[in-house]
Amino acid sequence: MSFQFNFNIEETETSPGECEISQPKEANDINRSQQNPHDERSGCGNHSTSDKTVSCKPATEHHIPEDVSSMLENTxxxxxxxxxxxxxxxxxxxxSSSDVNREDLVNKSITSNSDLISGVYEGGMKIWECTFDLIRYFEDEDVSFEGKSVLDLGCGAGLLGIFxxxxxxxxxxxxxxxxTVIEKITIPNVLINCDSDNLTENIDGVASKKRAKKSDVKSGLLNKCHFFSGEWSHFTxxxxxxxxxxKYDIILTSETVYNPTYYxxxxxxxxNLLANDGIVYLASKSHYFGVGGGVHLFETFIMESKLFNIQTLKIHNDGLQRMLLSLVFKHKS
Known part of the structure; x- marks a missing residue:
């Protein structure tokens, strides 16, 4: 298991949630000169928001190719x-060498000295520790997913949805x-977990498939899955x-409240997408320094909306404080 947390952030033209506005060039230049290579989502870094220009990223559905061998080759x-x-x-x-004609996330991240570039890359290639907090909670509390419709929002590696x-x-x-995250990380992870019986590992730790076609993978599980990219408002x-x-019975989301701009x-x-009797499970650090988001600010936002009841499920105090929350519509209680 590996975690990667050492990065800072850079503000650009859009947010993952809605048609956002980016800072003027002068403000961006100032921020870049002040940034340090720290983990923004873990609470270190500098960031501010100001005047912006509009740009949007549409929602797109992604499909698993018939031949999945290329997706899992040398994985x-x-x-x-x-x-x-x-x-x-x-x-x-x-x-870094093959994605130059698409989103080019890795090279942009290296060039910007940042693993979180708002409106360009929102950290989906990393696995955040709060994700594992939430999975452990589901196991400890024996949370039932049987027969439920589930959304893994801001899924990244997709581990919550796979669970x-x-x-x-x-x-x-x-x-x-x-x-890029959906096609190069999320979908391969789903394929690996759906077809674990056919996954072999050679002496170098490189995964290979005994069978290459989509039809050979456990079709029952894959038929339950759909994959989407784009900003939240367009996805909605x-x-x-x-x-x-x-409508989803359960919405899962981890470390997505780091920036109040997206609330x-x-x-x-x-x-709009949670079923009337549905529940949201949300994992987050208490505060994200630099961007200003975190649990307490998000709780205030939710309480002011007067639509949901928000409850603290668990608090982890080892290192930076991390919290697990649930949201249900007020009429449910």
């Missing part, structure tokens, strides 16, 4: 808590801001346009 696999996932460092090395999938969820949707609209409109779009997802 290095790690594991934790019974889940398997690709080694992101190997993915990054591959993308629910392995716990007999009815349908699981994976959403991340970046299409896409799901509302389904016939019938999509309105996040609240919009919960308001």
């Amino acid at each position: 290095v696999v790690e594991s934790s808590l019974g889940l398997q996932f690709v080694n992101v460092s190997v993915v990054e090395m591959t993308l 629910s999938l392995k716990q007999n969820a009815k349908v699981v949707h994976f959403q991340d801001y970046n299409s 609209q896409l799901m509302q346009n389904q016939v019938p409109p999509m 309105s779009a996040l609240h919009e997802v919960f308001q």
Whole structure:
């Protein structure tokens, strides 16, 4: 198991949640000169927001190719808590030379000396520790996913959605801001976990497939999965346009409240896509220095909206304080 937390952030033109506005060039220059290579989501770094210009990123559904062999070729696999996932460092090395014609996330991250560039890359290639906090909570509390429709929002590696999938969820949707994250990390992770019986590992720790075709993978699990990229407001609209409109029994999200700029779009997802008797499970650090977000500011935002009851489920005080929360519609209680 590997964690990667050492980065700072850079503000650019959009947010993952809605049509956002970016800082003028002078403000960005000042921020870049002041930034340090710290982990923004773990609470270190400098950041500010000011005047902005509008730009939007549409929501797109991604499909698993018929031949999945190329997606899993030379993949290095790690594991934790019974889940398997690709080694992101190997993915990054591959993308640094092959992704120049698409989002080019790795090279942009290196150029900016940042692993979180708002409106460009929102950290989906990293596995955040709060994700594992939430999985342990589900195991300890025997939370049931059986027969539930689940959304893994801001999924990144997709471990929360994969956990629910392995716990007999009815349908699981994976959403991340970046299409590269969905195609190069999320989908491969789902394939690995859906077909673990056919996954072998050679002496160098490189995963290979005995069978290459999509039809050979456990079709029952894959048929439950759908994958989406794009910002939250566009994703919300896409799901509302389904016939019938999509509603989720459970929404899972980890370390997505680091920037208060995104709270309105996040609240919009919960308001419009959560089933009437559904529940949101949210994991977060108490505070994210530099961006200013965190649990307490988000709780205030939610309470002022007067739509949800928000409850603290668990607090971890080892290192930077981390918290697990749940949200339900007020009428439920």
